[in-house]
Amino acid sequence: MCYPNSDPRAEALRKWLTHDLGLQISHIEPASSDASFRRYFRVVHDGGCHVAMDAPPDKENTAAFIRNAALLQAAGLHVPLIHQQNTEQGYLLLEDLGSRCYLDVLRPDNAEALYRAALDSLFKLQHAIDPGRAALPAYDRALLTRELDIFHEWFLEKRLRIVMPSAIRQMLADCLIDSALAQPQVCVHRDYHSRNLMLTDDCPPGVIDFQDAVIGPVTYDLVSLLRDCYIRWPRQQVTAWLLTYHARLLDAGTLACDFNQFERWFDLMGLQRHLKAIGIFSRLQLRDGKAAYLADIPRTMAYVEEVCADYPELAEFNDFLRHRVLPVYGAGL
Numbered sequence: 001m002c003y004p005n006s007d008p009r010a011e012a013l014r015k016w017l018t019h020d021l022g023l024q025i026s027h028i029e030p031a032s033s034d035a036s037f038r039r040y041f042r043v044v045h046d047g048g049c050h051v052a053m054d055a056p057p058d059k060e061n062t063a064a065f066i067r068n069a070a071l072l073q074a075a076g077l078h079v080p081l082i083h084q085q086n087t088e089q090g091y092l093l094l095e096d097l098g099s100r101c102y103l104d105v106l107r108p109d110n111a112e113a114l115y116r117a118a119l120d121s122l123f124k125l126q127h128a129i130d131p132g133r134a135a136l137p138a139y140d141r142a143l144l145t146r147e148l149d150i151f152h153e154w155f156l157e158k159r160l161r162i163v164m165p166s167a168i169r170q171m172l173a174d175c176l177i178d179s180a181l182a183q184p185q186v187c188v189h190r191d192y193h194s195r196n197l198m199l200t201d202d203c204p205p206g207v208i209d210f211q212d213a214v215i216g217p218v219t220y221d222l223v224s225l226l227r228d229c230y231i232r233w234p235r236q237q238v239t240a241w242l243l244t245y246h247a248r249l250l251d252a253g254t255l256a257c258d259f260n261q262f263e264r265w266f267d268l269m270g271l272q273r274h275l276k277a278i279g280i281f282s283r284l285q286l287r288d289g290k291a292a293y294l295a296d297i298p299r300t301m302a303y304v305e306e307v308c309a310d311y312p313e314l315a316e317f318n319d320f321l322r323h324r325v326l327p328v329y330g331a332g333l
Contacts, residue, residue: 010041013054016091017043021084028052031099036060042096050083053092062087065211068136071187072213075128077121078204097206103194103230111233115225117203119245122192122221127252129187131215139188139216144177148272150279159282160328164320172317179268183217184254190214192221193228218254219262223270229277229300242266264311271307271314274300301329 017023024046031040031051037059041052055062066087072079084093102114137143152169156162164172189196190212198206222245226238246262249255255262277300281293305326308318 009054009056012089013041013052013091016086016089017045017052017093020086021093023047031096042099043093049096051080051094051096053094055090055092057088057090060090061211062090062092064213065092068210068213071129071134071136072125072207072210075187076124078200078202078206079210080206080208097198097200097208100199101195102197102199102205105199106194106231111237114199114205115241118192118197118205118225119241119248121204121207122189122225123245123248123252125189125192125221126186126218126254131185131187134187134215136187137214139180139185139214139220141177141181143214144180144272145173147276148173148176150283151275152279154279154283154286155281156325158286160325162324162328168316168320172314175313176268176272179265180217180220180272183219183265183269185215186218186254188214188216188220189224190216190220192224194225194231217265217269218249219266219269220273223266223273227270227274227303229274229296232299232302235306239263267307267310270303274303278304301326 014025014028018025023043025043026046027044028041031042037056039054041054043050043052053062053065055065062085066082066085069079069082073081078097080097081095082092083095086092102118106114152164156164189207189210191209192207196207196209198208200206222242226233226241242263243259246255246259249262257265278297281297281300284290284293305321308314308321
């Protein structure tokens, strides 16, 4: 068996699997890394192979994972089945969706097919779940504001020692949040990207990391997927996918806006998400000692720069970004 020495939670997990569930375990190994406090272990035993989730109850919401898994499964998404649960200790025994995520296998010659499958699953998420009955939190102004605050606190202030002028900060928040709240509201996964879509034997991707789902803007998961913080596609390819999905939403009656309005929502939603992500990547290193995510900031910042350059109403923020932020960030801080 393979897990860290002097790891009380891993030992308690082993006891739950062997003593309570009666599994005859031949091997345990880490199944994936995570930006949160959750951990996953692949458990090989006499009855097959499963993934055990370790979610410390004082830091993670196992109940939300269980509830959202049922919600997404009922909508037709391929989420891991929950075979056993121990909510008191924060352990779940899950279906093993394999070890290959989209990010591991995406190439220009297979991207069209993989993204078609991912967009099909996203369409189910947005249309098979009734926002009024899902009992999910709202992606409201307060939550959107808290997310933008992560960028200010952890990237600007703690990493770069820069404070954004209050007038620019308020202008930016109003622009991005008003745009988000003006959109049709649907079920939002919140991290629908290449690291959370698993390659499976059948066509639909396995979908993981859905415990933070909310009811929010229709473009949020779409921009998470198409302007992924972990892989970048040519702008013309992203526009082609966006045009196709816009037409699909129009046919379904989800939208009543033209493509220019939809693209604006998409761009500004991406800006909000990417600013948040830059803050989270900084926090993971500064607070949690997870430095690997710093390598994803340049790609994410490039999205921010492009959108800011395209919208005149963001001119003040763009000027602040170009003359105050990027020179300091480029110095290697």
